[in-house]
Amino acid sequence: xxxITYITHDQQTHTIDVQNGLTxxxxxxxxxxxxxDADCGGGMACATCHVYVNENWFDKIPTxxxxxEDMLDMAFEPKKNSRLSCQITVTDELDGLxxxxxxxxx
Amino acid sequence: xxxxxxxxxxxxxxxxxxxxxxxxxxxxxxxxxxxxxxGGQCIELYPDKPIYDIPAIPECTGEDLTNNLxxxxxxxxxxxxxxxxxxxxxxENEKWIVKTSGGKIFLTPNVxxxxxxxxxxxxxxxxxxxxxxxxxxxxxxxxDKTIFKGRTVTIFGGGDSALDWAVELSKNSKVNxxxxxxxxxxxxxxxxxxxxxxKEGKIHLFTKYQMxxxxxxxxxxxxxxxxxxxxxxxxxxxxxxxxxxLIMQLGPIANWGLNIDKKTIEVxxxxxxTNQKGIYAVGDxxxxxxxxxxxxxxxxxxxLAARACFKLARPNEKYRFEFTTxxxxxxxxxxxxxx
Numbered sequence: 463x464x465x466i467t468y469i470t471h472d473q474q475t476h477t478i479d480v481q482n483g484l485t486x487x488x489x490x491x492x493x494x495x496x497x498x499d500a501d502c503g504g505g506m507a508c509a510t511c512h513v514y515v516n517e518n519w520f521d522k523i524p525t526x527x528x529x530x531e532d533m534l535d536m537a538f539e540p541k542k543n544s545r546l547s548c549q550i551t552v553t554d555e556l557d558g559l560x561x562x563x564x565x566x567x568x
Numbered sequence: 569x570x571x572x573x574x575x576x577x578x579x580x581x582x583x584x585x586x587x588x589x590x591x592x593x594x595x596x597x598x599x600x601x602x603x604x605x606x607g608g609q610c611i612e613l614y615p616d617k618p619i620y621d622i623p624a625i626p627e628c629t630g631e632d633l634t635n636n637l638x639x640x641x642x643x644x645x646x647x648x649x650x651x652x653x654x655x656x657x658x659x660e661n662e663k664w665i666v667k668t669s670g671g672k673i674f675l676t677p678n679v680x681x682x683x684x685x686x687x688x689x690x691x692x693x694x695x696x697x698x699x700x701x702x703x704x705x706x707x708x709x710x711x712d713k714t715i716f717k718g719r720t721v722t723i724f725g726g727g728d729s730a731l732d733w734a735v736e737l738s739k740n741s742k743v744n745x746x747x748x749x750x751x752x753x754x755x756x757x758x759x760x761x762x763x764x765x766x767k768e769g770k771i772h773l774f775t776k777y778q779m780x781x782x783x784x785x786x787x788x789x790x791x792x793x794x795x796x797x798x799x800x801x802x803x804x805x806x807x808x809x810x811x812x813x814l815i816m817q818l819g820p821i822a823n824w825g826l827n828i829d830k831k832t833i834e835v836x837x838x839x840x841x842t843n844q845k846g847i848y849a850v851g852d853x854x855x856x857x858x859x860x861x862x863x864x865x866x867x868x869x870x871x872l873a874a875r876a877c878f879k880l881a882r883p884n885e886k887y888r889f890e891f892t893t894x895x896x897x898x899x900x901x902x903x904x905x906x907x
Contacts, residue, residue: 499831501685501686501815501816502609502613502685505613505614505617507609507613507614508613508815508816510815531749532726532727532753535725535726535727535747535748535749535753535812535813536691536812536813536815538691538694539694539778540748540778542796568691568815568817
């Protein structure tokens, strides 16, 4: 279990306990956090679960696998700390993770 | 006006199998899809990715699955209307009048929405004001490449479309290629070609840059791009082309008076009918308690929705359940010999 903080574009903060094994995307979807669409349902095929990982955390989470960077090319306003939240699996080590949501997903 | 027993919106796996079920029970149907090809997400998002949970098919790709479904439809005549989006659905005398972006009008008692997560639309530039230049100086697809002859074209993106067009247009235009990182995901040979053309001075490459502003009066004059290190460059250009892939948008479906929650349409689990009589939703786009977004669920939903269509399409006949293994009528429809 890890506490994940999602900060929406309009600076609303949602801190949620997310079970280990779920993804950061699933944590948002299951708790109705607006701003993550996840159209493809976690298949790394759509880039609509794009988040900006807090800079203190970016190097601490598991690195991108092949294909994620390619999909991020299609994300809305990607930055250096962009990730697809469907590719970040929650573990105890991620307790306290903060992600910012983009102004929109498409 | 085109009359049909059922109109299917969406030519993905669910739409295709629903068409099969309709034809099997003797109804005719037509299919509209916004993509220029058959297959929906399977063909657009993951043609090469293996799927392992189609019953009786241990492994197949999105493309294999699409081809098999098309093969299964071979005995039947089904009209596809591709590259057309359904814009309007209106009720008239117990029937539905359906209008497409291509100007086609259908009259049907049954509309089956097999729309996945919506229609595929190009992803657009995030920068404000690009909209006012759209289809004048800003494009997301190219229909007539001759308009770029002798002009400056700035292409954004790192995939095959961006690279292929950069190579092609560099023959007759001044081409800038802007991409957010050094790596390109396009085919290796094309990436090499682009780098070669850069050396020859035919393509100007700006990597680790993204668009931040666009300027012009009636047409585009300048764009501003910014690097990862916040360095800003102003580029004089006649055209900006964006190739960021496709995104799924619910689009006009939202305006048809259906109960929609989180981009999905509420249906019952007997007919997969929406809150509007004669409009059904099947596949990923429908929602009901326990809904699983699997292709196999779409097949089941389509089969039941097809039976429900029979009642409205043939109000004076009674639907009789038959097996394909034994029914002479069905075998005739399939064009196979009866025992």
